[in-house]
Amino acid sequence: MTHPMLAIPAALPAGSPWGAQTLAERASASQNLWVTAGYFLLAIVGVTVLLTLLGMVLIYVERKVAAHFQCRIGPKRVGPFGIFQTIADTLKLLFKEDFVPPQADQVLHILAPFLALLVPVVLLALIPYSPMTQIADLNIGILFVTAIGGFGVMGILIAGWSSNNKWSMIGAMRAGAQIISYEISATLALLVIVLFSGTMSLSGIVHSQSEGWWVWRGHAAGFTAFIIYLIASTAELNRTPFDIPEGESELTAGFHTEYSGLRFAFFFLAEFINMFTVSALTATLFLGGWMPFHVGDWAVLNGAMDAIPPGVWFLGKTSAVIFLIMWIRWTFPRLRVDQLMHLEWKVLLPIGIANLLIAAVLVLTNFYPFPH
Amino acid sequence: MISSAVYTVMFYGLSAAVILLAVLAVNLRQLLRAALALMGMLSLSAGLYVLLHAEFLAGVQVLVYIGGIVVLIVFAIMLTRSSELLEDHPRPLAQVLGALLSMFFLFVAALALRDTRFPVQVQTGPPVDDVRQIGLLLLDRGATGYLVPFELLSLLLLVAIIGGTVIARKVAPPKQPFTTGGDARGETITESARTQRDIVPGEGAP
Numbered sequence: 001m002t003h004p005m006l007a008i009p010a011a012l013p014a015g016s017p018w019g020a021q022t023l024a025e026r027a028s029a030s031q032n033l034w035v036t037a038g039y040f041l042l043a044i045v046g047v048t049v050l051l052t053l054l055g056m057v058l059i060y061v062e063r064k065v066a067a068h069f070q071c072r073i074g075p076k077r078v079g080p081f082g083i084f085q086t087i088a089d090t091l092k093l094l095f096k097e098d099f100v101p102p103q104a105d106q107v108l109h110i111l112a113p114f115l116a117l118l119v120p121v122v123l124l125a126l127i128p129y130s131p132m133t134q135i136a137d138l139n140i141g142i143l144f145v146t147a148i149g150g151f152g153v154m155g156i157l158i159a160g161w162s163s164n165n166k167w168s169m170i171g172a173m174r175a176g177a178q179i180i181s182y183e184i185s186a187t188l189a190l191l192v193i194v195l196f197s198g199t200m201s202l203s204g205i206v207h208s209q210s211e212g213w214w215v216w217r218g219h220a221a222g223f224t225a226f227i228i229y230l231i232a233s234t235a236e237l238n239r240t241p242f243d244i245p246e247g248e249s250e251l252t253a254g255f256h257t258e259y260s261g262l263r264f265a266f267f268f269l270a271e272f273i274n275m276f277t278v279s280a281l282t283a284t285l286f287l288g289g290w291m292p293f294h295v296g297d298w299a300v301l302n303g304a305m306d307a308i309p310p311g312v313w314f315l316g317k318t319s320a321v322i323f324l325i326m327w328i329r330w331t332f333p334r335l336r337v338d339q340l341m342h343l344e345w346k347v348l349l350p351i352g353i354a355n356l357l358i359a360a361v362l363v364l365t366n367f368y369p370f371p372h
Numbered sequence: 373m374i375s376s377a378v379y380t381v382m383f384y385g386l387s388a389a390v391i392l393l394a395v396l397a398v399n400l401r402q403l404l405r406a407a408l409a410l411m412g413m414l415s416l417s418a419g420l421y422v423l424l425h426a427e428f429l430a431g432v433q434v435l436v437y438i439g440g441i442v443v444l445i446v447f448a449i450m451l452t453r454s455s456e457l458l459e460d461h462p463r464p465l466a467q468v469l470g471a472l473l474s475m476f477f478l479f480v481a482a483l484a485l486r487d488t489r490f491p492v493q494v495q496t497g498p499p500v501d502d503v504r505q506i507g508l509l510l511l512d513r514g515a516t517g518y519l520v521p522f523e524l525l526s527l528l529l530l531v532a533i534i535g536g537t538v539i540a541r542k543v544a545p546p547k548q549p550f551t552t553g554g555d556a557r558g559e560t561i562t563e564s565a566r567t568q569r570d571i572v573p574g575e576g577a578p
Contacts, residue, residue, distance in 0.1 A: 033378075105402070105404070105405075107405065108404060108405065108408065111408070138427060139427060139502075139503070140427045140428050140430075140431040140503065143428070143431040143432070143435065143503075144431050144434075146435060146439075147431050147432075147434035147435035147438070147439060148434065149439060150434065150435070150438040150439025150440070150442070150443060151415075151438065153439070153443050154408075154411060154438070154442065154443060154446065157443070157446050157447070157450065158404070158408065158446075160450075161404055161446075161449075161450055162404075169450070172450070173447075173450060173451075176443065176446075176447060180439075180443060183439070198504075200503055
């Protein structure tokens with residue numbers, strides 16, 4: 001039983017660029033150099049527009065959600081319901097002085113925000129938004145997602161060091177230690193999904209979930225991996241309750257204390273786009289990506305679910321995860337540094353390793369609730 | 373035709389950038405900038421692997437070298453606060469020896485490159501890059517498999533982990549012999565205290 005959207009590329013004549021499912025495939029299928037260049041341009045423009053839009057929307061949503069969690073109203077004066085508040089704030093940031101401290105390492109100070117923003121930008125190109133909307137589908141998808149995170153850590157470390165400020169330095173060290181610790185648990189959770197689906201390509205993982213999403217189809221192992229990934233990736237995002245790297249009460253603002261204007265906006269944007277990519281990856285890996293919700297043989301329900309476009313499914317799942325992460329942020333208090341390390345090394349890591357073993361046994365014995 | 377031209381341009385562009393960044397990584401005096409140059413060099417050589425259709429190798433290169441080793445180097449630099457190379461002028465003897473050694477290495481490398489036939493040049497088609505195949509080869513006990521090197525490497529990593537843990541382990545401070553009162557006094561005297569002060573348990577403190 002495959003999704004009807006999957007039948008469309010197969011129905012196209014052979015050699016048609018639309019037979020391919022990603023922009024990269026279409027670009028390499030075309031013989032004309034200008035068409036290939038056009039696809040590259042389309043990819044760049046698409047990612048840029050998505051980056052800007054997501055930044056605007058997510059910051060507005062975060063402020064509104066935070067406000068309602070705290071029994072406030074939130075931004076409401078600029079435009080209807082305050083929807084232009086983020087635009088006003090962005091304009092303000094654009095016109096602020098871009099200040100580099102005299103004692104800072106100029107080159108590294110300027111370079112760091114770009115490194116921090118590089119990771120979410122690259123990840124945006126890998127996410128399958130719908131069967132036909134993906135920029136590149138690597139056959140090492142998950143490995144690449146894990147690997148590219150190193151650039152983000154470097155961006156934060158370089159930012160903290162080059163600012164030549166003790167708060168920045170301590171914040172950067174905390175962030176680096178936290179991210180490389182929680183990366184292990186996140187990777188272990190991702191490996192469970194690689195075991196289940198037998199592929200590392202992100203769109204391949206979505207296709208493998210046409211019978212049911214891994215979060216419940218993988219029994220307790222899938223659900224445990226989902227919870228571990230959610231906790232570990234929230235920690236990698238440096239968001240509350242894991243925000244000691246930029247704990248306002250201790251370190252003013254952590255690694256970006258000395259940044260202002262547009263460069264501060266870069267860090268801010270990177271944080272929010274990272275939240276989107278983490279949520280989108282969670283949705284893709286555990287919640288079926290753009291796959292609709294199906295229940296066994298209920299043809300009527302399944303047909304109704306298929307009528308909803310895959311892109312809407314993807315956006316809905318991603319938004320749900322984003323809301324969950326925001327909910328966590330505005331509910332839990334900040335962890336102390338020793339509690340943080342305790343949680344990773346003594347709780348999440350053993351559970352993650354045991355979970356991976358259980359998942360391997362499940363796969364070896366073909367112990368799935370739904371028949372293949 | 374077009375694509376091969378594009379590949380050629382990309383290959384030479386990447387190679388030039390890799391060489392430039394490698395020279396920078398060796399010559400820059402600010403250590404953190406050198407580490408950053410090293411990171412750029414490693415990620416661009418991952419780009420070279422991608423051009424050779426070895427995506428898995430490229431991914432592992434970025435994962436291990438940038439996410440692991442360069443981050444470790446940066447951590448070491450930040451923790452020791454050694455932002456610049458302190459030893460500016462090595463001794464003349466060291467300079468001459470270093471030059472000789474590196475020239476010898478260059479000679480050996482050139483010889484090796486001249487006499488090696490690379491299989492990729494001979495075979496047609498890109499090398500196999502299926503992650504599943506790589507995994508099966510790594511655990512293959514046959515003549516073409518890599519089980520023994522793979523397991524030896526995991527043993528090496530295990531030794532490294534245990535060694536790191538032993539070195540980093542917090543050593544408990546020696547027990548204070550005279551803080552507990554009453555009858556338990558003699559039992560808390562440690563070996564070192566006993567030899568230092570010739571205290572025998574049960575005889576009481578001097």
